Amino acid sequence: MQCDELVEHGASVGESPAAIIKKCKYTIGMLSDPAAALSVVFDKDGVLEQIGPGKGYIDMSTVDAETSSKISEAITSKGGYFLEAPVSGSKKPAEDGQLVILAAGEKALYEEVLPAFDVLGKKSFFLGPVGNGAKMKLVVNMVMGSVMNAFSEGLVLADKSGLNSQTLLDVLDLGAIANPMFKLKGPSMIQSSYSPAFPLKHQQKDMRLALALGDENAVPMPVAAAANEAFKKARSMGLGDLDFSAVHETVKGSKSSG
Amino acid sequence: MQCDELVEHGASVGESPAAIIKKCKYTIGMLSDPAAALSVVFDKDGVLEQIGPGKGYIDMSTVDAETSSKISEAITSKGGYFLEAPVSGSKKPAEDGQLVILAAGEKALYEEVLPAFDVLGKKSFFLGPVGNGAKMKLVVNMVMGSVMNAFSEGLVLADKSGLNSQTLLDVLDLGAIANPMFKLKGPSMIQSSYSPAFPLKHQQKDMRLALALGDENAVPMPVAAAANEAFKKARSMGLGDLDFSAVHETVKGSKSSG
Amino acid sequence: MQCDELVEHGASVGESPAAIIKKCKYTIGMLSDPAAALSVVFDKDGVLEQIGPGKGYIDMSTVDAETSSKISEAITSKGGYFLEAPVSGSKKPAEDGQLVILAAGEKALYEEVLPAFDVLGKKSFFLGPVGNGAKMKLVVNMVMGSVMNAFSEGLVLADKSGLNSQTLLDVLDLGAIANPMFKLKGPSMIQSSYSPAFPLKHQQKDMRLALALGDENAVPMPVAAAANEAFKKARSMGLGDLDFSAVHETVKGSKSSG
Amino acid sequence: MQCDELVEHGASVGESPAAIIKKCKYTIGMLSDPAAALSVVFDKDGVLEQIGPGKGYIDMSTVDAETSSKISEAITSKGGYFLEAPVSGSKKPAEDGQLVILAAGEKALYEEVLPAFDVLGKKSFFLGPVGNGAKMKLVVNMVMGSVMNAFSEGLVLADKSGLNSQTLLDVLDLGAIANPMFKLKGPSMIQSSYSPAFPLKHQQKDMRLALALGDENAVPMPVAAAANEAFKKARSMGLGDLDFSAVHETVKGSKSSG
Structure with missing residues (x-):
């Protein structure tokens, strides 16, 4: 069982979300998607059954603002404290404890769990009301x-213009926009290798939601919109489950001219 | 006179480009634009009058590929060696000796002047035939x-959605796309301050030329095209002489909704 | 009262939606927005209270597919027939009886009310299941x-390039893409006059919803996305309540160069 | 020979451009591209050898503004009159005498040849100085x-959303943007048939030149830029020689989701 190793290190296993909430002052949940995040809170033997004054629930799942608000309202109406705390960073940063924690909700709770966040990630931020994370x-x-x-x-463009792609990576890495992603993804993109760290369909979903947020607030974002369409093009080519760098395939043409 | 300080440090001043070429094995030119680059070579008392076998001319100006080719052909037809060597980086990297040198042309000449490049920039690349720089x-x-x-x-988007812009800078700086430009330009952009390090009209010109290069090679570049239109929009707003970060003004709306 | 003129021509006025449904075999509703469309059906004395076998309700409001489906399910679960029938065309075509009716839902009902549609619009289409309209x-x-x-x-582009805008209208009107909208809107756009026939914010909402539909079906639509961002830019300039042709203001720059 | 039929109808054949200019007060040229247009004027036995006061040359070729200006200057410097007169419309309008003539240059010459234009096209415009055509x-x-x-x-979008494409054509044809191109190209696009009336690579070249014109005049054109990139994408797929409607292939995805 997945928990065995943790138990060996001194962890104890709860029977249900409710059982854990009952036992602990603060509980952290990290679920795979909004449905799971809601189920752990609202279902039978869920968080809601035991949450109350003096207790806090921190949801580190990546969910939309509505899901977060729903959970927040339910918990605070029972007198409990709530914090949403999604993380920025994918597989590798998670393994290296290099995640960035984007917390929002009850500030007092944030301050109490900060020591735990300092272990889980390299840096955490408190961003204001629930939804801001x-x-x-x-x-x-x-x-x-x-x-x-x-x-x-x-x-x-470099490749089709007769320049060496690897040299472009080297030049970029010495300049004003040098960044870890270029370094990490560049070499595999040159080799058309897109093993998924962050699936393209999830990246595209986030772009869609960000564009929707911009729509609500009347922010024109023509570059993000063009990028979003490229990701959609990639999805239409059946590349949604590959890494988001597979958008590269939409730029590379099949023939060289016309 | 601009040269006095250099002369005090041991430099000598030539009367004309031709006089310098006559005296030196290798000469480096760094002119303000294509017209100046051509004039130094082709005008009376210019480079061409003295260039010949055993002598090399290195042009570090930022010029288009045609200008470079024209100079290259003239010099090599006289038996001289030519290297184009534009630099990547703007004001600050130049002052700090942190430029990146993008050399192309005669490889033997590149190898001979490499020690000088190592002083002028932090790194240099040899990219192949003239034009590739x-x-x-x-x-x-x-x-x-x-x-x-x-x-x-x-x-x-952050600002209009109720998030703190400075916090966004902090979060970005810890993540996969952290880069020097975000760090350098972010704070001034937040304050709508665009004192020109790299003028917007020059950035837009480079985007136009890059798009033209992509056009020749049938490379679709929808994101660059959208960015180029935003820079053009900025020009239409009279922002061409400000820093290229002034494109920010095209995204910020005058009113919050509608 | 608004109805007086119709009553003079022989119409009778119902006390409530329920009263009308009771009296009539087929009832047509045309409400201002989804909230009104739902209210007329679900509220007290609403359509649902009297709808049933042998009776049909036709909703000609412009609503989203979900609203339509909700109404459809409620009505069919009572044994009634339902047809959504939004119209294509704005103010002028409506006054001239030149609307196009986009019907979807119960085909038998469509066929029965076709004679009425032939009076209301110049042409009607049956498009399949509810939502397709x-x-x-x-x-x-x-x-x-x-x-x-x-x-x-x-x-x-014509204007800034020294061509006469009115001449462009004339040339376009003789060519492959001559269309009524160019003819109708062109002259007022040249004069920066945007009195609202179809408000820009509604046009932008429809583009957003169409892009969302494309997102669901992985259809890349880079041109529509760019157009949508221009409409959003117009909203950010406070032009949302003007005619959708006011997007013109986002293209016209304030100065001529940079 | 191509001319035989015309000769039977009473035309006479000239030995060379110069011979024709010598014989005629006004001469019309319609060449395939800028190179041909220049050759007919500047080469041996070309237009320039006989043009002079009292004679006019009308070039109906589709050429860029520079080519036109070059020809114009040469002819006017000899005392001749010049008119550029490219046509708008492709194969079918040409066969039907439905072209639109976009004349620019010497207004007096325009007025003299108007009767000929009225036979050649359905409508002609005088647009001002050479280059405006x-x-x-x-x-x-x-x-x-x-x-x-x-x-x-x-x-x-219609097709992937479960709507009938032909019905979309019918609905569009009844609405505000009904136009001959939708009617002509729609049915063949639905069948992925793109037999070239106007080759995609020529359309893309015109978009590029129009964008360059917009660049000169600081006109932001995000929608045209997005469309241009789609045409470039089509070229990168090897579709440059098909009809410009083949851009359709860039929107249609190979798989339905991701």
Whole structure:
């Protein structure tokens, strides 16, 4: 069982979310998606049955603002404290304890669990009311998606213009926009290798949600919109389950001219 | 006179480009634009009058591929060696000796002047035939221009969505796309301050030329094209002489809704 | 009262939706928005209270597919027939009886009310299951929104290039893409006059919904996405309540160069 | 020989451009491209050898503004009159005498040859100084290229959303943006049939030139830029020699999801 190793290190296993809440002052949940995040709270033997004054629930799942608000309202109406705390960073940063924690909700709770956050991630932020954690994550992922497309276009342009792609990576890495993603993804993109760290369909979903957020607030985002369409094009080519860097395939043409 | 300080440090001043070429084995030129670069070579008392076998001319100006080719052909037809060597990086990297040199042309000449390049910049690359230096610079600047737009859209989206812009900078700086440009330009963009390090009209010109290069090679670049239109929009707003980060003004709206 | 003139021509006035449904075999509703469309059906004395076998309700409001489906399910679960029948065309076509009716739902009902549709509009279509009427309208409006932007860009390009805008209208009107919208909107756009026939914020909402539909089905729509961002830019400039042709203001720059 | 039929109808054949100019007060040329247009004027036995006061040369070729200016200067410096007169419309309108003539240059010459234009096309315009004919044609073709993309996106969105493509054509044909191009190209696009009336690579070249014209004049054209990238994508797929409606293939995905 997945928990065995943790138990050996001194952890104890709860029978249900409710049982854990009962035993602990603060409980952290990290679920795979909004449905799971809601189920752990609202279902039988869920968080809600035992949450109350003096107790806090921290949801580190990546969910939309509505899901977060729903959970927040239910918990606070029972007198409990709530914090949403999605993380920025994918597989590798998680393994290295290098995640960034984007917390929002009850500030007092944030301050109490900060020591735990300092172990889980390299840095945490308190962003204000519930929903702001989810929003910050969308903004960051939107910028990242556009930057990925800019990078891909540069790689193809270099290659088709007779320049060496690896040299472009070297030059970029010495300049004003040198960044870890170019370093990490560049070499595999050159080899058309897209083993999924962050699936393209999830990246595209985040771009869509960020564009929707921009729509609500009348923010024109033509570059993000163009990047989003490229990700959609990639989905239409059946690349949704590959890494988001597979958007590269939409830029590379099948023939060289016309 | 501008040269006095250098002369005090031991430099000598030539009367004309021809006089310098006559005296030196290798001469480096760094002119302000294509017209100046051509004039120094082709005008009376210019480089061409004294260039010949055993002598090399290195042009570090940022010029288009055609200008470079024209100079190259003239010099090699006289038996001289030529190298184009534009640099990547703007004001600050230049002052700090942190430029990246993008050399192309005569490889033997490149190898001979490498020690000088190592003093002038932090790193130099030899990119193949004349024209490739200019092309590499365009590709890099194109990616940078798109990234700037992605960044600007993120900053405005954060702000209009009730997030703190400075916090977004902090979060970005800890993540996969952390880069020097975000760090350098972010704080001033938040304050709508765009004192020109790299003028917007030059950035837009480079995007146009990169798009033209992509056109020749049938490379679709929808994100760069969207970014280019944003820079054009900024020009239409009279912002061409400000820093290229002034494209931020095209994303920020005058009213909050409608 | 608004109804007086109709009553003089022989119409009778019902006390409530329920009263009308009771009296009539088929009832047509045309409400201002989804909330009103739902209220007329679900509220006290609403359509649902009297609908049943042998009776039909036709909703000609412009609503989203979900609203339509909700109404459809409620009515059919009572044994009634339902047809959504939004119209394509704005103010002028409505006054001239030149609307196009986009019906979807119960085919038998469609066939029975066709004679009425033939009076109300110039042409009607039966499009299949409930929701397809709303979808068709979105597709049409999306194409229209992109075409409006293409037109606006052409008008500004002509003007800034020293061509006469009115002549462009004349040339376009003789060519392959001559269409009523260019003829109707062109002259007022040249004069920066945007009195609202179809408000920009509604056009932008339809583009957003069409893009969302494309997202669901992985259809890349880069031109519609660019057009949508231009409409959002217009909203950010406070132009949302003007005619959708006011997107023209986003293309016209404040100064001529930079 | 191509001319035989015309000769039977009373035409006479000239030995060379110079011979024709010598014989005629006004001469009309219609050549395939800029190179041919220049050759007919500047080569041995060309137009220039006989042009002079009292004689006019009308070039109906589609050429760029520079080519036109070059020819114009040469002819006017000999005392001759010049008119550029490219046509708007492709194969079918040409066969039907339905071309639109976009004349620019010497107004007096325009007025003298108007009767001939009235036979050759359905309508002609005088647009001012030489170059304006070429520019007007670019503006018109740019709008057309964007409209084609908007149309293609609509067709694919309808199809992928479960609507009938032919019905979309019917609905569009009754609405505000009904136009001959939708009617002509729609049915063949639905069948993925793109037999070239106007080759995609020529359309893309015109979009590029129109965007360059917009660049000169600081006109932001995000929708045209997105459309241009779609045409470039089509070129990268090897579709440059098909009809410009083949841009449709860039919107249609190979798989339905991801």
